[in-house]
Amino acid sequence: MAAADSPGAAGPSRQRYRVAIIGGGPAGCACALALAQHGVHDVLVIEAGDYAQFRIGESIPPEANRLFHALGIAQDFFAEAHAPCHGSCSWWGSDKRGYNDALLHPLGHGWHLERSRFNGFLAQQARLRGAEVLLRASLVASAPAQGGGFTLELMLGDLAHPRPASIHADVVVDASGTRAVFARQRGSRKVETLPLVCLAMRFAAPDAPRSGLTHLEAVEHGWWYGAHLPDATLLLAFYSDAATVKARRLQHAAHWLEGLAAASNTAALACGAVPLAGGVQSFPAPSYCLEQLYGDGWLAIGDAASAYDPVTSQGIVKALANGMAAAGAIAGHAALDAVAQTVAQRYADYLAQRQQYYGWEQRWPAAPFWRQLHAGALAD
Ligand SMILES: Cc1cc2nc3c(=O)[nH]c(=O)nc-3n(C[C@H](O)[C@H](O)[C@H](O)COP(=O)(O)OP(=O)(O)OC[C@H]3O[C@@H](n4cnc5c(N)ncnc54)[C@H](O)[C@@H]3O)c2cc1C
Structure with missing residues (x-):
């Protein structure tokens, strides 16, 4: 059964969970999959959509193969028959074509994904490994609970027939993408550059x-x-x-x-x-990092934590890697702040890499787009 066919609008099966993951994209699903590998099965993934709509963001580099293997889903992913991506060709910095091919890459080729199907596949794999995945369910409010953890207020079903539900979670992972819904409810703000x-x-x-x-x-x-x-x-x-x-x-x-x-x-x-x-x-x-990436009993990952310019094609592998790291921390193998530090360091590396990419193109120094990028700041 495809994730999109599941009875997602049904309510949560219980009132208390060890871990609630807000968002069933690559970050949230990778976190649920890795938690199962660590033996943590009391996990609820809360996903606002149902993987039926077109979703943009489809190029993933060879590094993704290593992450699929680590998550134990490589063979199932290959069977999904997404399109191989053998690298990139570009006209960047001159009118001569340049190649960056994956022919000799030790991890093989990358992929062009049918993105909604890929997200649905990840959710289905998480479900098969024991996570409860709730579709068409949105986090609308949250508050620290007495005695620890958080109370989460959810809205289930479509806009025409919404139904409220309330759960408790000991730990909350914000994997809600650029909405960063839970982190912002905790007061964290995005520090943006170059949208x-x-x-x-x-x-x-x-x-x-x-x-x-x-x-x-x-x-x-x-x-x-x-x-x-x-x-x-x-x-x-x-x-x-x-x-x-x-x-x-x-x-x-x-x-x-x-x-x-x-x-x-x-x-x-x-x-x-x-x-x-x-x-x-x-x-x-957008391109940003949260100023506060974690707190007592919660952590932001994937695009909720930091979003990269699509020129890097790094967003999905970053989301998968963050999800795996968060699961390790929740299972007790690392501290939440160590994961947050990795996210912040990777964001700093990304900023330097992006500056380098855009610096390679010098043909239109007077054009507002390139002038602002070279200066490192775009106008609103
Ligand atoms: C135009 C564009 C092109 C891109 N191209 C690429 C590319 O080619 N390659 C690449 O690697 N990356 C690309 N990216 C980036 C990539 O899409 C993201 O980095 C990646 O999707 C992040 O995964 P995620 O799981 O953190 O967030 P998402 O994939 O955004 O998943 C978050 C999930 O949370 C759910 N959600 C949101 N709010 C709530 C709520 N209140 N309650 C419950 N659920 C909620 C959403 O429905 C969504 O399914 C692109 C981004 C953009 C904007």
Whole structure:
């Protein structure tokens, strides 16, 4: 049974849990899977969605294979038949094509995921290993409980028929993605740098030759991303800052398509592909770290803790690794603050890496997008 088919809108089976994980994305599911490996089975995963909607964020590097093996789900993941990604080709810093291929990578190739199916797969694996996964259930409020742990107020079901529920958890893991819902309820704030906007369009491309590569192309006002996905669609996305998007009205399909036509290497991918209904979809792509990553009985992981610019393609492996580290700490093998320190250090490394990536592109020093990125700060 697929996770999305499960009776997710039913309420929690009990009132008390050792661990409640808010969010059933890669971070939350990896945490539940790793907790099961440590023998902690009294775990509730609370997920607002049901894995039925399109989800962006699909390129994962070879490092993911090591994490799938460590989580004990590698063979089941391979059987899901997502599309192999053999590396990336880019036009970045010059108009000559560069390659970063995974041919000789010791961990093999990476993947282009059908992302919602991947998230549903992780949730189903967590359920098979004993976690209770509640779908269409949102955390709405929380408070420290007398005697320790937290009382969590949930809303179950869809907006038309919401039902409240209340549980107690000794430990709470905030894996709610960029909403960071539990950490913000504890008073933690995001320290943001360089937020980008992603404008994506999907195309039907059943007969297109598949390169098996991630395509990146820097242009004057941002950069393009392209990947063929396992469901025979092509995803093309343009990344820029909010001010440039607004000034150039790039969220309108006509302007977006004009921009695509001018990015000749990316446009070549779309040759013969047919746009799917839905037009240009806009996604915030923030970059931040929480100022407070943990507290007494709680810890934030994945995008709830720190979000990376998609240019790195590191968000999912970071989420999986954080989930595994959090589980080790909850099982008593490390302190919560040691996990938080790792998250903070990795974020600092990411900031340096991103500065280096954007520094490699020097062709448009006067363009607002590149000028701000080189200066290390974007306007709101
Ligand atoms: C435009 C874009 C493109 C990206 N591309 C890539 C890429 O190619 N490769 C890559 O590795 N990363 C990419 N990323 C980043 C990647 O998607 C994230 O880093 C990753 O999803 C983080 O996983 P997570 O489990 O921490 O959070 P999420 O995947 O966001 O999961 C959080 C879950 O929490 C649930 N939730 C939220 N609020 C509540 C609540 N109140 N109660 C219960 N549940 C709740 C949500 O429904 C969601 O399922 C991209 C990001 C963006 C914005």
